Amino acid sequence: MPDLDSDIQYLKGVGPAFAKKFAKLGIHTIRDLLLHYPRRYIDYSKPYTVVSAPFDVDCCVKATVLQRDPDRRVKGGRMLSHVVASDDTGILSLSWFNAPYAAQKLEPGTEYYFEGRVGGTLTRREILHPIIRTEEQVAAVPLLPVYGATEGLPAARITRCVQTALAYVDQLEDPLPPALLTKYRMPAKAEAVRAIHSPRDAADAAAARRRLIFEELYLLQLGIFLLRGHGRQATGAPMRPMDLGPFWRSLPYAPTGAQRRAAAEITADLCGETPMNRLLQGDVGSGKTLVAAAAIWFAAQNGWQSAMLAPTEILARQHAANLADRLEPFGVNVTLLVGGMKASEKRVALAAIADGRAGLVVGTHAVLTDSVVFHNLGLAIVDEQHRFGVRQRGILAGKARNPHLLVMSATPIPRTLGLLMYGDLDISVLDELPPGRKPVRTWFITGRKRRDMYGYLEKQIAAGHQVYIVCPAIEENEVDSGMKAVKKYYEETVCPLLPGRRIGLLHGKMKPKEKDEVMQRFKNGELDVLVSTTVIEVGVDVPNATVMVIENAERFGLSSLHQLRGRVGRGSADSCCILVSDNESEGVRSRLSFLCHTPDGFAVAKYDLETRGPGDFFGEAQHGLPTLQIADLVQDTRTLTVAQAEAKALLAVDPSLSRPEHKALSDEVERLFSATGAMN
Template sequence: MADLNSSIQYLKGVGPAFAKKFEKLGIQTIRDLLLCYPRKYIDYTQPYPIAGAPYDVDCCVRATVLQKEPPRRIKGGRVLTRVLAADDSGVLALSWFNASYAAEKLITGQTYYFEGRISGNMTHRELLHPLVRTEAQVAESPFVPVYHGTEGLPAARQAACARAALAYVDELQDPLPPELLTRYKMPPKAQAVRAVHAPRDHADLAAARRRLIFEELYLLQIGIFLLRSHGRRAASAPMRPLDLEPFWRSLPYAPTGAQRRATGEIVQDLCARTPMNRLLQGDVGSGKTLVAAAAIWFAAQNGWQSAMLAPTEILARQHAANLADRLEPFGVNVTLLVGGMKASEKKIALAAIADGRAGLVVGTHAVLTDSVQFRNLGLAIVDEQHRFGVRQRGLLAGKAQSPHLLVMSATPIPRTLGLLMYGDLDISVLDELPPGRKPIKTWFITGKKRRDMYGFLDKQIAAGHQAYIVCPAIEENELDAGMQAVKTYYAEVACPLLPGRRIGLLHGKMKPKEKDEVMRQFKEGELDVLVSTTVIEVGVDVPNATVMVIENAERFGLSALHQLRGRVGRGAADSCCILISDHESDAVRERLRFLCHTADGFAVARYDLETRGPGDFFGEAQHGLPTLRVADLVQDTRTLRVAQEEARTLLAADPNLTDPVHRALSDEVERLFATAGAMN
């Protein structure tokens, strides 16, 4: 007998073949399917009149079939079938290519609901390949859920499987305490899940969503508070206050006020009784590495080792070289530890780490391996936090008694969102750029200007500079028509338009050593142009690169575009970013023009959140935290605040959720965070 934890293949209508398709969506059990909510609904309760239906957006009309035209063969060998339908406001032409069976099912004189995107003009309106439902079907199910699909899994099959899974919905435990349901007038879990998959009406759906949004944010906040309290319980590396002026005076330039302020907050944490758990957040070029260097210097003067974890080998080498310049004059030995080192080099590094000669260890994931033993690790730093989850931070912190932890991110995040994403961390913000950093000019052009743009690139290369060209996908089969694939673009556009120039190719499917080698060649000036996917966004410093070209710019969030733009403008020469898009949407063009006139990453992040939602900040990796299924961090901030307060109240009374009445809640929090790899 199947239950919630049974494989989805045992559900009626699934089977082994479709089970593999569902696995691509992260759905393996019946529980997973029930908790995979629709992304939207087709609402048949309020159909538009034909004359009033909007163009080019999904909408529904209710119309009566007038006549069916015989199928006819058209140019290209396709068969066109048309049906005319009407209501009191006008006539609608329904068209199908090579699908005459769809029209044959319709009965002249009968009324149906047609859903799709209206095209045409005021005198001739047309709907191509509409979804068709009878009045009886609409009466039985007025809302049709639409799920996040995947290739080979038809939307109708996915919806039917979700309906079949509702037979098990009453087995779901309700993690919310009964008093919360009563206080906020929320339906029980099973009722809410049933309603979100098969709502009876608007009120039914609204109540279900309100409850599920609250539950999601409540569980998230409890999990974050538990993570935070685990860190607060442990003893930290004790440090004493010291004057930082010797470090500041050693610099060739004065630090910004923001750098001094952030360093002061970090030092205060390092001298506290509990271990530091802090996020250092700053825009591209704001000088986070210098603040980290000051913290490492402070720890070294107190007799403690530090470790810095970087997401790539080339970035680790860059950090090691830069930090050695800053710290070795003070006697702080900087040791590199990366996977590509020779065995003899690694042996020497491990010995220096173990006996304490290595005052700072800079490395990649290699630092997390069991063979790395520190003598007295007091400060752990994670660079580019969004490449590491909570679990990786925990592994690094596990290298000592509970070292102080500093994580750095170049992704500017509005504070509300930051508190949710990094709720287990305190936050310091660098909101000033160092003096002398030149602004990056940003232009938006269409593909018609591409050849002219390549002429500009050639002049930049002739002047001794380098350029990045970023495409959003690797191969043609991964993208929509018209979207630039990096492999094809490299071979068919970049190389022919820049004959004689040294052009490199970089993408995520290459082996790490291959990627590092291409990046090394570009960094050392052996390549003029780097054609790449977004794998170059992490902060490798190439001061000679002056141009960033981004193809299909509409495919990226503004925050991602801002990050890519920050790869140039790191040297003395003027730099620019060129956004290329042929998208005709006014909203898309407005977004890209906004970036052309805005250099403030925090303003960009706010605009992105307001126009696109939180998707740019919460990708698949989710920063080590669980993926949000229903909550919208722009719309649901009020619910978030309530959930935070309720979570605090609950944990004040039951700090570890050991009360038997909270067993279901504890299980759900653990399941949620285990999925994200955060509570290990």
């Protein structure tokens, strides 16, 4: 008989074919299926009347079937099935395409519950492809769970498989200490999982969610603190206090107060007994690299090497050139190490790193390879933190004995979210822009103004400036027809509307070397226009670029739009960002209008988090921490605070979760983080 960790294909009703579909949802075992929680519930216990059902909202309507119309073939070859139902308030039209069995099982004169998105008119409502339930089914299960589905694996099939899997639920060990369950009046793990999949009522579902949200945040905080504890031994790079005055006085301009404050926090950490573990967070253009340069200078004066890891080769080259200007006058040799170097250049660089002549090594993932051996690495710096996971940071830190670690991010996030994403780090924030940095004007237009916009772009190019144009997709078949596929847009729109101009194309399916070559040509001024997907989002500095055009702007989170906007406005000329969208949704227009009037990245991120939810930040596990299954960072901040406090309290008495009574807890933390490689 299968157990919790058996392959999902051995669960009755699954088999090898559906197991492959479940794998697309990250479900490989029976345990994974039990821990795949419902996204929402359909509450059949409180149905709407036909007329009271809200438009364009998923809801349940109770009505009696009047008649079934004969199936008929419609334009495009699809088969349309149609049923008319009603109640005392109005008529409900029900339609299905290529699903004749759904309509055939409905009996005229019988009352049913229909769930779906309601459209139509005030007197005649309609639902396309409704979910149907009988009075008996609703009496047995008033709250129907709805799961995230995938192609070939509909939500109804997932629901049936989950109900089968509940036979194994009592095998789930409860990782939470009994004292916590008592203290916060929470149900046991098996009881909570059973209730979230098959609740008796809304209160039952709420109690289960509360317990499982607490557990997820508690495990996450324990894992974060354990990761942080890996470097809590005495540092292998002790440093002595030193005045940063000589470094600041060498600059052609005065640093901001925020830069001085962040540098002071960092150097205080560098003089501590344990390794620094700090995040330097600042909006686009706030001067994070200068603060990093101050830290590198400080480490060099103390006799230690530094390393900086950048996500792309072109960004690594940019950092190396900028840092060399700042540091080489002080005798700090800056060495570049990237994959695209010649073998002879690489040998020279590796030798300089190994014998200590390289005071600073700037590179890409090439720095993480086994061939790189440092003489005395004291400070490791990771730029664009969200592009690297916890494990990659660990590899860099593993190049020495407990070196100091500084990670930098231009992704502005609210502090609460920062504590969760970067909970293994202390946080410094650059909340001032350097003087002289001009704000980027932001406009929102529809496609009807596109030709006028291209006239403006032509004028900018004629004045000697450069232009970015960003599209969200690469190929037409990846998206719906409303999105601008970057290749097609480049060929059919940009080139015809800007004849004679030098136009480059950049997208994520190009090889890294090809991408770097195109970006370098744009940076060198050899291209007037760069048509690109979001691969240009990360930090490359092109001061001559003055316009950022973003097509289908509604497809991006506000934080992503703000990051893209930050690619311009880096020189002395006035710059602007143009958001293009034909989406007529009031919510979309409100979001884009907000960005037009708000230059502050932290305000943008807060608004984005509140209106779009945490998915914009946690949609991809780029940050190296586990993706949350059930916790909502907007709604559950109070639970997060409690979970953090309880995690700290437990680790104060059992720092490595090594006590026998905490084995189940330790195993769950390991399981949660295993997919990221963070605990390796």
